[in-house]
Amino acid sequence: SAPGPYQIERNWGVMDPTINPTKEETYEFLDNLFGEMTALFPDEYFHIGGDENNGKQWDANDSIQEFMKENNIKDNHDLQAYFNKRVLEILTKHGKKMIGWDEILVPGIPKSIMIQSWRGVESLVQSAQEGYKGILSNGYYIDLMQPASFHYLNDPIPVDSPLTDEKKKNILGGEATMWSELVTPETIDSRIWPRTAAIAERLWSSQSTNDVDDMYKRLGRVSFLLEEHGLTHIKNYDMMLRRLTNDQSIKELKILVDVIEPVKIYTRHSQGVKYTQYSPYTRVVDAARPESNRAREFNKCVQEYLETKNAEKAKTIKYWLDTWRSNHEKLLPVISQSPVIKEIEPLSQNLTNISQVGLEALILLKEGNSAPTKWLDKANALIESAKEPYGQTEIHVIKGIENLVKATE
Structure with missing residues (x-):
């Protein structure tokens, strides 16, 4: 939506570059791209994302502003809704159902879409009441370093949910999300496991399964079994500590x-360190569980x-x-x-x-x-x-x- 040149972004955050939704070439490109992708992947859903558009490039583009006036599109939210509906048409043509973040839920969009909620249970309840299928991710962001107990007690359909039994059927479950800004191949297993096993049990269990102490007893065993299958969340810990001590004894550091x-x-992003893709993720904070x-x-x-x-x-x-x-x-x-x-x-x-x-x-x-x-x-x-x-x-x-x-x- 703005003149180039563009390059691969190496910093973290919400960036300005945004696709131009007013050009027909945009939809021709997406049609070809989706055609390729849908032929490769058999899943019935296609995730379009749909969040973190700050609208700066749309605001600064005269042709986009003119398009909005001509088509009675009052703001960027409505412009994104226009874009989403066009994308939905393309995905439907290719035999896929559209899934996206909360932002894709706009008035008039067909009930065939699915909402993935980062906003939380209230937003998910609202979409379910309106007849839309949805899954919860708020409360399952495992990159936020929260304890397994927090995730375990975060049910997509809380006990006090206002939904009727029929409407509850619209909430299909949840998905754990591991955003990868601050991880490397060396540390990613320790960020995912074993906490994600607790999330898995939450999602396949009834609301009454909520004994945190019992969960932790079993989680230790699951952690061992995961390592048996080749995951590195346990063994890489000592290795990273050895590197930090320059091959001295790790006993005291480990304590x-x-x-x-x-x-x-x-x-972590706001404590004096400017992280990029090139940052060394080899410090104590990276070794710590x-x-x-x-x-x-x-x-x-x-x-x-x-x-x-x-x-x-x-x-x-x-x-x-x-x-x-x-x-x-x-x-x-x-x-x-x-x-x-x-x-x-x-x-x-x-x-x-x-x-x-x-x-x-x-x-x-x-x-x-x-x-x-x-x-x-x-x-x-x-x-x-x-x-x-x-x-x-x-x-x-x-x-x-x-x-x-x-x-x-």
Whole structure:
């Protein structure tokens, strides 16, 4: 829709280049392209995308603006609707059903299309009420580094859905999406697996299947079976840590990285690093797993201890707090020989600090004493400081330690 030249985009984000929907040559090209593609792929659906059009090139193109006036097209949303309907005609001609993101749902478009919803359950419900088939992807974006429990409890048809039983039939399921801006062949398996197995179970199970603890017990076994079939989400972890330590011992680094996770949602793009296709995705944040099993198990152990005061739980908590408290001094020589991990040195120090806080809280709880105000103020300040991310990673045992401190009040 704008004069060239164009080139392959190497940065990430929503870009300006947009196809010109007012030219007949556009539809001739798409007809030929779709003809080739539909002959190769037998699936009954053809995904047209349809989102992230910022409209800048349409606004700046005089001929497009003139076309809109002549055809009573009032804005870019309606222009895209015009384009989608033309595309639908071509796909129908080639024997395919059109699927696209929420944006393709416009007044008057035939019920034969399918909506893939990135907006969420409310948008999916609306399209289902209007008689359109749909699948949910909101809540299944596995590149956002959210825990398996979050995905597992995200049902395409919630228990409180306003849909009638008949309308519920319009929601066919969901699809996990792995957007690949921040992954490489070395890391992609660790971003997809094993969390996507939890999504799979969500989508083939009834709403009443929602026992998160039971899911995690089985997910560990599934993770092992996936590796047996050749996936690299487990084995590449140690390999990447060895590279980060310049072939030194990875023991101390692993103790730290085992309890940290990459920052969530799209935060990684906004923390001082400009990522491109050429960026080296070989840092600690790339080795760190999307969900720390060690942190999750520790936090749960704390919860169970606070509920039961079980002595064995207390021993487990103390073991890990002792390990983390002493780890920083052991890691410093490794950091001095491996500048690439210098960025997470403050994280290591913070883990030591809050582990000491946790040990002190554990003693107070065992003795049945309330914490002095001065101690509480210092402990809470250290915990708040430890929530700061470094190297686009965060400590994830903070919740458990914070709960220990709260229990001493």
